[in-house]
Amino acid sequence: MTTHRSYLLLCLALMPAGAPADPGCADSAEVSEIADGVYVRWSHPAVMFENDNIANLGFVIGSRCVAVIDTGGSVAEGRALDCAVRKLTELPVCFVINTHVHPDHVLGNAAFERENVQFIGHEKLPRAMALRGDTYLQRAAEHSGDAADPSQMVMPERTVSGEVQLDLGHRTLIVRAHATAHTDNDLSVFDVRTGTLFPGDLVFLEHLPVLDGSINGWLGELGALMRQDFERVVPGHGPCCAGWPQAGQPTVDYLTDLREKTRAWIARGGELGAAQESIEAARPERWRLIDQYHRRNVSAAFAELEWEE
Ligand SMILES: [Zn+2]
Numbered sequence: 001m002t003t004h005r006s007y008l009l010l011c012l013a014l015m016p017a018g019a020p021a022d023p024g025c026a027d028s029a030e031v032s033e034i035a036d037g038v039y040v041r042w043s044h045p046a047v048m049f050e051n052d053n054i055a056n057l058g059f060v061i062g063s064r065c066v067a068v069i070d071t072g073g074s075v076a077e078g079r080a081l082d083c084a085v086r087k088l089t090e091l092p093v094c095f096v097i098n099t100h101v102h103p104d105h106v107l108g109n110a111a112f113e114r115e116n117v118q119f120i121g122h123e124k125l126p127r128a129m130a131l132r133g134d135t136y137l138q139r140a141a142e143h144s145g146d147a148a149d150p151s152q153m154v155m156p157e158r159t160v161s162g163e164v165q166l167d168l169g170h171r172t173l174i175v176r177a178h179a180t181a182h183t184d185n186d187l188s189v190f191d192v193r194t195g196t197l198f199p200g201d202l203v204f205l206e207h208l209p210v211l212d213g214s215i216n217g218w219l220g221e222l223g224a225l226m227r228q229d230f231e232r233v234v235p236g237h238g239p240c241c242a243g244w245p246q247a248g249q250p251t252v253d254y255l256t257d258l259r260e261k262t263r264a265w266i267a268r269g270g271e272l273g274a275a276q277e278s279i280e281a282a283r284p285e286r287w288r289l290i291d292q293y294h295r296r297n298v299s300a301a302f303a304e305l306e307w308e309e
Contacts, residue, residue: 025083027076029057034241035194037061037171039088040234041072041081043104045207045288054207055104056234057081058198060191062168065094069189069198071108074140075152078108093117095166097175098156099200099236100183101128102212103136109154120166121156122177122185129155160187178202181218182210182236188225195231197244202251205238208287209251211300215259222248222255250286257282262301263308272302 031039041057058069059081066085071078085093096112098121099105106129109119121129133153141148166173171193178186182201189198201210202222211218226245233244241247261279270278276295284290 025086027080028083028087029077029080031059031081031084031088032240034232034234035191035196038191038194038196039084040240041084042239043237045237052077055102055201055236056238057105057108058234059085059093060168060171060173060196061085061089061091062171063091064167064169065092067095067097067166067168067173067189068093068112069097070099070105070200071096071112073104073107074144075108075110078111081108082111094168095120095173097121097166097173097187097189098125099189099198100186101125101132102183102201102210103132103140105200105236106154107136107140107152110152113154118158119154119156120158120160120164120175120187122187123159123161124185125159126155128183128185129153178221179217180214181221183213186213186221190230195229197225197230197233199225199233199236201236203233203235203238203248204251205235205242205247206286206288207237208281208289208293209254209297210293211255211258211297215255215262215301215304219252219255219259222252226252250283254282254287258297258301259305262298262305266302266306272299275302 029041031041033039037060039059043054043056052073054073055070057072060067066089072081093112094116096109096117096119137148137152160175160177163174163176166175174190174192176188186200186202188200226248230244232241233247234240235247265275265279276298279298281287281290281294
């Protein structure tokens with residue numbers, strides 16, 4: 001574990017000559033440069049609303065400006081990420097990309113709300129934010145002790161269906177909207193220069209995958225990504241950067257097994273409640289948070305698969 005002191009020294013070492021020390025940035029996020037100009041704030045596996053820093057966040061620095069990929073589970077987390085950006089470059093943030101609606105990825109948005117910052121999300125993200133926003137803010141407020149503040153749910157002003165390219169100055173990001181998978185509003189972000197993919201929560205490592213979209217869709221979208229070459233892939237949760245496609249395999253294995261067992265259960269005429277008690281997670285040694293999320297995943301898979309012919 002890097003100590004705070006050694007982290008400060010690291011920041012000083014990474015700081016380009018002339019970058020201003022910002023007195024408002026005492027709580028800067030600890031980030032690592034995983035490829036030229038590509039930074040990640042790593043997370044640890046933990047339950048939403050009860051913990052901080054549970055999703056991986058990133059940013060990419062071009063010659064003109066910076067793109068932030070997910071903002072964390074609170075405005076404080078977003079501010080710490082913003083500070084990490086400002087310690088590394090004087091270039092402005094021009095894009096904030098939310099990979100999907102989950103609160104550990106979007107509730108830091110308000111920290112970046114200022115002129116000339118464009119918020120980008122899947123075409124279905126505004127609807128998902130409208131449906132879930134109040135609940136997320138309420139749960140987050142219970143955790144922080146602060147009052148729920150609706151202004152923290154910052155909606156995308158630019159939505160993506162299909163694919164868009166973002167120009168950061170001598171650097172292009174390709175943002176792709178996926179079919180319903182982990183959620184119905186998943187985006188992935190590809191940095192062309194370094195071959196780095198941010199797949200959002202289409203890829204989990206260590207933290208049990210959480211099914212909030214479509215198990216068939218997720219296996220389809222992830223299968224397609226696994227047939228492509230990437231230099232490195234930053235999972236939505238879990239450590240960097242096992243080789244690709246190997247890093248996608250645990251998520252595929254878990255979902256494939258869950259689908260097979262749930263289909264078999266339904267074919268035998270079994271009920272949902274008993275399925276939740278009986279269907280176990282494959283390869284449990286790979287995962288943390290099974291107790292918190294597996295039963296819910298069985299329920300989501302059951303609801304989808306019982307309508308298959
Ligand atoms: Zn998620």
